[in-house]
Amino acid sequence: MKPWRTVLRLLAYRPWLVAACFLSWVLISLTPTGLGLVARSFFNALSGSAPALDSLWLLAVLPVAVQSGRLLVTWLSVPVSVLQRFTVSALLTTNMLEQILRRPGARALPGSTGDAISRFRDDADAVALFASMITVISAVAEALSAGVTLGLMLHINAFVTVAAVLPLVGVMIVAKAAGQRIGRYRDRSRTAAARVTGMLGEIFTMVPALKLAGAEANVAGHLRRLGDQRRAHAVQDSLFTELLRSVYLNTANLGTGLVLLLAAGSMRSGTFTVGDFALFAAYVGRLAGFTGVVGDLLASYKQMGVSLRRMQALLEDAPAVALAAHSPLYLDTPLPERHRRSLQPEERLNRLEVEDLTYEYPDSGRGVRGATFTLTRGTLTVITGRVGSGKSTLLRALLGLLPAQGGAVHWNGRVVDHPGSFFQPPISSYTPQVPVLFSATLKENILLGLPEAEADLAGAVHAAVLEQDVAGLEKRLETEVGARGVKLSGGQVQRTAAARMFVREPELLVFDDLSSALDEETEEKLWERLRARKETTCLAVSHRPAVLEAADQILLMSQGRVEMIGTAPQLLAASDEFRAILEGDRTH
């Protein structure tokens, strides 16, 4: 989609706000034109080329009256213009978030979080700035008042007008030719800026590690280098824009100079008055200012286009219209209650079949190839294998957190078309290997929006063996866990994530290596309580002997393939690899 189409869609979201902004700007931008007329009458009267008026003093105070009107309009228009611009940026960010929430969870962002934030912040701002009174709306209004101004000039002296306006045409051609470059420079400078924010984001997610390594100064040094690259690109970007703007501004003076040259003869003969000169000098400046506005508009259009592309890139394969879709913002109306998905009788898990499931990471080519297995209600299926054998990838591809490239998943014999939205509570729930908590209370982290009245919070906390920890916390479940849950220990984070899963009471529980941060005693208790819950069906990654022995079936993975399926005794007899895994942990 062409950038201007997107802008039009964005403007059409709240047409009345746009109309109010436009009207205000027309009034504001016509004021100098009015003042030019006042100045003309004043100097004509003063120099005696018009009958000396007693109303000269009236003319002298007229500017105050004209400006007062402008002030009133300005005062009234500011909140409208703020609201209009905010609405556009809110619409863009809402649409982006909405698209990202629909993407496979483990591959939702093409880059780092910091990089995504830079697109959410700077690129959305750039587009909103363009589609606002500050840029495109005022530019159109300026065009209207420039037309009025030009008309007045033509009326006074057509010949001088044409000569004065001629350089402006040249400027337009320059601006058009420079468009490509503007886009290129902006692109580079935005990329360099995103590297800096991306790096900052990463730095502040690994503070303890950096401190332990004593790398504070080195990190700052790296940031300086990235900053230097950013400076070079940013200066190039804005200098080029400045150069163009300077060319536009210069034309005002060029125009005044030409008026001087051409008017020299007429002024001597008295056909071009001092008042006319004052008006032309002021209006040529206005028109050059308008050329500047057009030039700026073309430049910021290119730059805005870059930002649109960057936002689109964040959304990868989402349709181009999605970015400017007219979605409700709920800025003054409450968000509608979510219609909670309830389990249909035919959705009750009997049998889950996975057939030839394949996902390979595009950069490394590793992943899962042709995974096939079946699990049934009330059983425990454990996936095991060495590092890099594809265990986590298999879980993610199954749940639609990674877009499977081949194969199929059947739930009770029916094909699952959209695993990403199907494998959610009440169907399934999942804890990744490194769970993420949010800066909120422990309770909010467990519930994640689930209404408290509908949830067995205490039960979930108990099942996750978290009750003692909660009792030890100052504010119990109301304790703030800090950014990424740093106020809790690694094991507490993992069990909070488990409680998050239990409270949803799904048909299928999926764990990716729950045990890595838990001691044996706590983990055993957790599995014990899990088994005590009625009819739980689990799919888990683990290499703990106790879990492997309790498993109804084990998938042994190696180099992205399911090497063998069986119970612990079967695999023990048949696979050296499995023996190494099981006994490796025992013999130390």
Next chain:
Amino acid sequence: MSIPLTQYWRLLRRYLRPQGPKVLLLGILLLTGIGLQLYYPTVLQRFIDQAGAGTPGLRLLALAALFLGLAIANQLLALWATYLGQEIGWRATNELRAELTEHLLGLDLSYHKDRTAGEMIERIDGDVTPLANFFSAFVVQVAANALLLAGVLAVLYTVDWRAGLALSGFAALHLTVLLRTRHSAMPGWQASRQASSQFFGYLGERLAGLEEIRANGAEHAVRLGFVQALRTRLQAELKAGRGMAIMLVVSFGLLAVGTSTAFGVGLALVRAGAISVGTAYMIFFYTEQLRRPTEQIVQQMQDLARAGASISRIGDLLAMRSTLAVHGEGAPLPDGPLALAVDRLTFGYIPGVPVLENLSFALKPGEVLGVRGRTGIGKSTLARLVARLYDPVGGSIRLGGVDVRSVRLADLRRRVGVVTQEVQIFRGTLRDNLTLFDATVADSRIWAALDELGLREWAASLPNGLDTELASGGGLSAGEAQLLAFARVFLKDPGLVILDEASSRLDPVTEQRLEQAIDRLLLGRTAILIAHRLSTLRRAGQVLSLQSGPEEVVAG
């Protein structure tokens, strides 16, 4: 809300001093520009009066050409000044970003616990970026515009003292009002920055946890929080808008008063026969010329308000001190393996709620201690205390006979190597990921460390070897990331090694690969092995069992 000017001044001096020559050149350029702007209205005045007096056309043409030449020269100067200003602004803010980052990294973990990475990006990049203009343009622009103002008035006095007086009165009124309203935009800007940093903090955290959000069906909760953050942001933006509107209205109002003053003065003086019509036009033109400095000053005032909000927030950040009570004076740590003595150590994150209480034990150089206990009991806390991420509430920790509080932090962290179970891989080259940007580490040492871990083949197979860019998160498995973390410690050559659940994410087969490496890492080094699995602890000469009650150290 007022911002201490000394804070501005300190920032300016600190970050502009290294760029002295550039700043000086910029000042000269701007002064020259002012000279030109003061000069060319007199060309217009001569033109009008001579045209009225019937001067030959050639003289008039010469005046017109002179005007054009001056205008172009002025623009070239302005461009050069812009370039310099940008350079200065970016260099100063880049330095400020780097120093802020380093300063914040120096704060202890209790600060970072409450902050999201998105919020930190906002505070470092979002708050510093508006300062670019403050460094490059603000001082020079305000000074230049003030000079231009003074220059215009001086010229007016030479034309007619009454014109000078009237417009001086106007200028004085102008400045007074502007200075009075200067702060009206501040609270709004501050609220807006605050709301925006919270908004992006919220967003950043959710974007980092998309996997859980999707798999646990929490999209709606995310939307709810998002809408709430949006609303807060809108209210703050409206407040900021109102503040800005006051400044706009004031500046336009003053402009109108100025034009009327010029008309009035011109009219009275022409009537009295004191000046020509050309001079009256020149007075008008100069007054109009006040318009640009006025608009520039208002623009700068807005930036100032913005910079002011940022500066006070940055000032707050810089004023924060690490709560680590005493800064090490630099008592030297002995070479080789370090002895460790923990004496009646007590520590808690919240006052009155101790995590560790009265813990004592001692390790001779080269000894290995195993630490076990259930999760949340304080095993990792012990590691953090030894590496001095926190200071104990009571008791002491001595390393090589020296209290850790008297060792220089950089020294301490160089001699204590820690591997935790959470390893971050960031976007950057493999080399940077291993050395953490320490450019002094030779490649041969990096390869040697990779050899120890059996990673040479893997690293060599990467498209650009050590210079291969790893993606954020690495595209590596948790196990591979863990191996890289071991390599980081190998490169440091520490005297005390702490492995905090360092192999818990590894499957037993990969873990065995590490065994040899761990053996070599522990060779000739004191070590603490933290594990909840007994098998990991087999190397330990003694095992410390942490419980909620009294601790016991058992010889293994």
